[in-house]
Amino acid sequence: MTHAARRGNATFGVLLVLIGVAIAILNAVALRPGAGTQWTQRTEHVHTLEDGTEVRWTEHEAVSVKEGREMAAADQDAAPLLSRTLGLWGAAILTLCIFSFLLGDNPLYKAAEAIVVGASAAYWMVIGFWETMVPNLIAGLFPEWTRSNFMPRLSEDASVDFLLLIPLALSVLLLLRLAPKIGWISRWPTAFIIGVFCGLRFISSLEADFLSQIGPTIKPLIVIGENGFDLESSFSNIVLVLGTLACLVYFFFSVEHKGAIGKVARSGIWMLMITFGAAFGYTVMGRIALLAGRFEFLFDDWLWLIDPKDAHPAQAFLQTIAPMLM
Amino acid sequence: MYEFLRDLDRRVIFSLMALAVAVPILLQFTPPEKATPIVRDAFETIEALDEGDRVYMAFDFDPASAGELQPMATAFVRHACEKKLKIYFTALWPVGPQFIKNAERDVISRDFPDMVYGEDFVDLGFKTGNEGVIKLVSNDLRTQYPQDARGTPIDDIPMMESVASIRDFDVIMNVSAGYPGTKEWVQYAVASAPDDVKLVAGCTGVQAPLLYPYYPQQLSGLLAAIKGAAEYESLLLGKYGRENEPGIYQEGLRRMAPQLSGHILMVGLIFVGNLVYFMARKRGEA
Numbered sequence: 001m002t003h004a005a006r007r008g009n010a011t012f013g014v015l016l017v018l019i020g021v022a023i024a025i026l027n028a029v030a031l032r033p034g035a036g037t038q039w040t041q042r043t044e045h046v047h048t049l050e051d052g053t054e055v056r057w058t059e060h061e062a063v064s065v066k067e068g069r070e071m072a073a074a075d076q077d078a079a080p081l082l083s084r085t086l087g088l089w090g091a092a093i094l095t096l097c098i099f100s101f102l103l104g105d106n107p108l109y110k111a112a113e114a115i116v117v118g119a120s121a122a123y124w125m126v127i128g129f130w131e132t133m134v135p136n137l138i139a140g141l142f143p144e145w146t147r148s149n150f151m152p153r154l155s156e157d158a159s160v161d162f163l164l165l166i167p168l169a170l171s172v173l174l175l176l177r178l179a180p181k182i183g184w185i186s187r188w189p190t191a192f193i194i195g196v197f198c199g200l201r202f203i204s205s206l207e208a209d210f211l212s213q214i215g216p217t218i219k220p221l222i223v224i225g226e227n228g229f230d231l232e233s234s235f236s237n238i239v240l241v242l243g244t245l246a247c248l249v250y251f252f253f254s255v256e257h258k259g260a261i262g263k264v265a266r267s268g269i270w271m272l273m274i275t276f277g278a279a280f281g282y283t284v285m286g287r288i289a290l291l292a293g294r295f296e297f298l299f300d301d302w303l304w305l306i307d308p309k310d311a312h313p314a315q316a317f318l319q320t321i322a323p324m325l326m
Numbered sequence: 327m328y329e330f331l332r333d334l335d336r337r338v339i340f341s342l343m344a345l346a347v348a349v350p351i352l353l354q355f356t357p358p359e360k361a362t363p364i365v366r367d368a369f370e371t372i373e374a375l376d377e378g379d380r381v382y383m384a385f386d387f388d389p390a391s392a393g394e395l396q397p398m399a400t401a402f403v404r405h406a407c408e409k410k411l412k413i414y415f416t417a418l419w420p421v422g423p424q425f426i427k428n429a430e431r432d433v434i435s436r437d438f439p440d441m442v443y444g445e446d447f448v449d450l451g452f453k454t455g456n457e458g459v460i461k462l463v464s465n466d467l468r469t470q471y472p473q474d475a476r477g478t479p480i481d482d483i484p485m486m487e488s489v490a491s492i493r494d495f496d497v498i499m500n501v502s503a504g505y506p507g508t509k510e511w512v513q514y515a516v517a518s519a520p521d522d523v524k525l526v527a528g529c530t531g532v533q534a535p536l537l538y539p540y541y542p543q544q545l546s547g548l549l550a551a552i553k554g555a556a557e558y559e560s561l562l563l564g565k566y567g568r569e570n571e572p573g574i575y576q577e578g579l580r581r582m583a584p585q586l587s588g589h590i591l592m593v594g595l596i597f598v599g600n601l602v603y604f605m606a607r608k609r610g611e612a
């Protein structure tokens with residue numbers, strides 16, 4: 001593809017995203033007023049600290065638009081929330097930006113990709129600090145300070161655990177990788193991590209993926225059930241046993257694959273090909289399910305074209321005409 | 327015709343796939359589903375439990391696979407609630423807790439408002455460490471989870487009383503998008519006590535071929551991809567369905583119509599692709 005064609009595709013992709021957003025705005029303003037809004041029910045909380053200070057905060061519980069409007073009519077504290085509505089529109093627009101990559105790389109796709117990567121990295125960092133560093137390390141080394149600053153419900157009996165200095169030291173050594181001259185020291189904690197996981201995996205893989213798999217492969221080739229000969233189970237067992245043996249023969253390279261061995265090995269390849277085909281079929285199924293999930297989000301939550309969850313105030317247009325078309 | 331197919335722009339294929347998936351969604355067509363034995367076994371494993379039995383619900387997935395796995399997670403939670411089981415939510419993926427909150431909001435609060443936090447269900451939250459966590463909870467859960475996701479010490483949570491390790495649960499229900507997930511639960515939890523630990527799982531399509539060998543010895547039942555979710559939902563609807571069934575409990579079933587049309591298109595494209603290849607070979611172009 002020439003540079004000009006690539007540029008044309010990119011421009012076309014950006015244009016399609018902009019047209020999609022324009023249509024959605026028109027839809028929300030004129031065709032289905034309020035489409036894409038997010039409603040929440042507000043609950044006020046008050047907590048009094050030991051020194052008498054009152055801490056107040058508001059909790060927003062997401063509700064469907066239909067529920068929200070009913071609550072608002074019944075004088076309950078429910079209303080559209082701008083921040084969540086912007087979040088929904090952001091999610092929808094970013095979905096379109098990612099889809100635009102199918103037409104070619106373009107600035108909107110690049111922006112969406114950067115946002116995903118940045119948000120994921122930030123999320124991991126925050127989760128890593130609050131879910132790992134604070135409860136597993138800081139709380140163990142400085143329990144009093146952690147209780148008064150981060151974890152008020154940390155047990156009063158918690159004492160300093162000096163053993164945690166070992167993982168702390170290993171973590172620091174791991175970070176030395178960033179210093180080129182003494183980066184080699186980071187190999188020690190790396191070796192420790194690899195050693196631990198090798199030990200863990202060796203036992204579990206041997207038990208779960210080898211020893212436990214032998215029994216289920218030893219099956220009767222002729223199954224006699226309550227009603228006599230069971231054709232389906234017998235066929236299934238024959239395929240399982242012969243298929244396993246054929247695949248094993250294919251990976252047995254000590255004997256040249258000629259004559260009878262060659263034919264069995266060849267049938268082993270066929271078995272593997274069928275397995276890969278099934279895996280590909282499952283992958284296609286997975287990808288279509290993800291695409292369907294995104295489409296349903298766009299059509300239901302954003303555009304209100306459909307209403308499978310009975311969440312919108314009025315019956316969706318396409319839901320009304322669908323029975324006539326089917 | 328040959329030239330047309332050979333030079334077919336990939337954007338035409340993308341557009342056809344978009345139409346094949348979008349049209350059934352817009353028309354809200356739902357094909358009937360019949361459960362396969364592997365899904366039925368998962369369902370029956372939960373059905374065989376008694377009121378008050380404990381289920382360990384591990385949500386090991388993220389938004390990237392929610393389109394496939396959210397229907398399974400919802401169906402698992404609903405089934406546990408209908409059976410009045412005690413649910414212990416956990417997550418080995420950092421965004422798992424968000425899906426636990428969604429399940430609490432969309433299923434428990436909405437349709438089972440009598441369930442009490444701490445007595446009927448508890449959120450133990452996310453725990454980092456991948457299979458290391460599974461290995462540890464297999465022997466000592468209390469050290470690994472000294473408090474729940476809300477910061478309450480587990481000694482103060484009534485339903486945590488007499489829970490020491492994973493062996494104290496009647497079934498582990500795992501929704502898995504990859505590593506760590508069902509494979510690790512089989513390798514570390516089931517392998518540690520094959521007679522004491524039962525596992526049912528829901529997984530992505532990509533994982534399914536890797537997990538089938540574990541059934542039925544190491545895995546009591548498996549919901550493979552969205553098809554497994556739809557079959558499980560059909561069993562749930564058959565047993566616990568009611569009038570005006572909320573749409574959230576039919577998400578998997580709804581996604582089967584796009585699957586049908588998408589797969590028909592895919593089969594057609596593979597056929598046409600092969601046809602073009604053999605025609606090209608015959609003409610000496612390949």
